[in-house]
Amino acid sequence: MYARIRPLLFALGPEQAHFVASTGARIAQNVAPSVLERMFAFAHPALSVQILGLTFTSPVGLAAGFDKNARLVPFFRMAGAGFTEVGSVTAQRSPGNRRPRLFRIPEDEALVNRMGLGNHGAERIAPRLKRLAHRPAFPMGVNIAKTHSPDILGERALADFASTYRRVANHASYITLNVSCPNTAEGKTFEDPATLDILLQHMDLLMTERRREGASRTPPLLVKLSPPEREQFVLDSLYDEILAVCAEHRVDGFVATNTLPHEQGGLSGPPLAARSTSLVRYLYTKTGGVKPIIGVGGIDSAEAAYERLAAGASLVQLYTGLVYHGPGLIKSIKQGLVRLAEEEGHSSISHVTGSRA
Numbered sequence: 001m002y003a004r005i006r007p008l009l010f011a012l013g014p015e016q017a018h019f020v021a022s023t024g025a026r027i028a029q030n031v032a033p034s035v036l037e038r039m040f041a042f043a044h045p046a047l048s049v050q051i052l053g054l055t056f057t058s059p060v061g062l063a064a065g066f067d068k069n070a071r072l073v074p075f076f077r078m079a080g081a082g083f084t085e086v087g088s089v090t091a092q093r094s095p096g097n098r099r100p101r102l103f104r105i106p107e108d109e110a111l112v113n114r115m116g117l118g119n120h121g122a123e124r125i126a127p128r129l130k131r132l133a134h135r136p137a138f139p140m141g142v143n144i145a146k147t148h149s150p151d152i153l154g155e156r157a158l159a160d161f162a163s164t165y166r167r168v169a170n171h172a173s174y175i176t177l178n179v180s181c182p183n184t185a186e187g188k189t190f191e192d193p194a195t196l197d198i199l200l201q202h203m204d205l206l207m208t209e210r211r212r213e214g215a216s217r218t219p220p221l222l223v224k225l226s227p228p229e230r231e232q233f234v235l236d237s238l239y240d241e242i243l244a245v246c247a248e249h250r251v252d253g254f255v256a257t258n259t260l261p262h263e264q265g266g267l268s269g270p271p272l273a274a275r276s277t278s279l280v281r282y283l284y285t286k287t288g289g290v291k292p293i294i295g296v297g298g299i300d301s302a303e304a305a306y307e308r309l310a311a312g313a314s315l316v317q318l319y320t321g322l323v324y325h326g327p328g329l330i331k332s333i334k335q336g337l338v339r340l341a342e343e344e345g346h347s348s349i350s351h352v353t354g355s356r357a
């Protein structure tokens with residue numbers, strides 16, 4: 001069906017198309033949930049994954065940025081995703097960068113964006129998360145970032161992250177720290193190891209504060225990294241330093257990767273795949289496979305998803321692939337993963353993780 005809708009969407013600008021598709025998805029999730037569920041139905045026990053203290057009915061989820069304001073969580077559950085990642089949510093509401101800020105590269109099935117972390121802000125999004133958070137069978141991660149403003153630096157930046165964390169932590173299955181957005185207002189990220197160290201120290205304090213306040217659970221903390229500059233990298237001291245910092249603090253896993261810096265924006269889609277895969281493989285090998293990795297970047301087929309799992313990911317996420325192939329991609333990847341796992345003699349998809357790391 002998406003093959004018929006896509007030309008209409010692609011006749012619009014990329015951001016208008018996202019708006020139209022999201023509005024359609026919101027209407028469908030409200031008026032025709034059973035139609036959606038039937039259309040996208042595919043479940044298989046081999047797809048179940050248990051990590052981070054959570055159960056995922058499948059390893060295929062939605063990447064951050066698609067549903068920044070927590071409006072489409074039911075749609076992606078009905079479309080058969082195993083989990084979703086809302087956000088990036090920031091402390092203050094932000095309109096993001098000036099348009100145009102999203103571009104298609106159809107010949108590569110890629111996108112370039114400099115959206116600039118626009119979202120409704122943690123205060124408005126948190127009550128939506130609270131209403132959505134009661135579905136243990138559908139984990140909902142929340143991706144948090146610093147408010148998009150060059151004035152929020154140093155101590156203010158830490159307080160900004162903390163304010164978002166306090167608002168959303170109760171409702172998140174896991175939290176992802178987006179420290180790698182390539183198009184921040186101040187033109188730098190939190191990935192520099194010394195800066196990341198300070199941020200993670202602050203997160204440690206927040207988690208201790210939660211426990212002291214008697215919170216029933218503290219969501220696992222993941223760090224989202226940017227892709228390596230080169231496709232084939234073996235050893236990179238920057239990532240070694242980042243890993244050492246993460247190991248010192250309570251980081252439970254990684255999301256690899258964010259978009260690749262490209263002409264004042266971030267490149268996503270298949271051109272990113274080799275870099276993302278090589279970082280997943282590196283992280284898996286360096287950590288001895290004990291820290292779960294969510295693989296994201298250019299996954300647009302069951303083969304690509306399987307390769308990412310085999311390199312060391314426990315779960316995968318999609319964004320650009322959904323733009324080019326539609327939500328049916330989730331089901332076709334799940335079906336393909338079951339087939340590919342069977343062909344290689346794995347009774348469960350979780351056995352594929354790291355099998356070719």
Ligand SMILES: Cc1cc2nc3c(=O)[nH]c(=O)nc-3n(C[C@H](O)[C@H](O)[C@H](O)COP(=O)(O)O)c2cc1C
Pocket residue numbers: 063064065066068087088102111113115117143178181224257258259267268269270272296297298299317318319320321
């Ligand atoms: C338009 C757009 C907006 C995005 N916004 C965010 C965001 O707010 N936070 C984030 O962590 N990643 C964001 N991402 C990055 C995606 O989550 C993902 O890491 C990246 O696009 C690579 O996956 P893909 O090739 O499947 O698109 C965004 C990506 C795109 C294309």
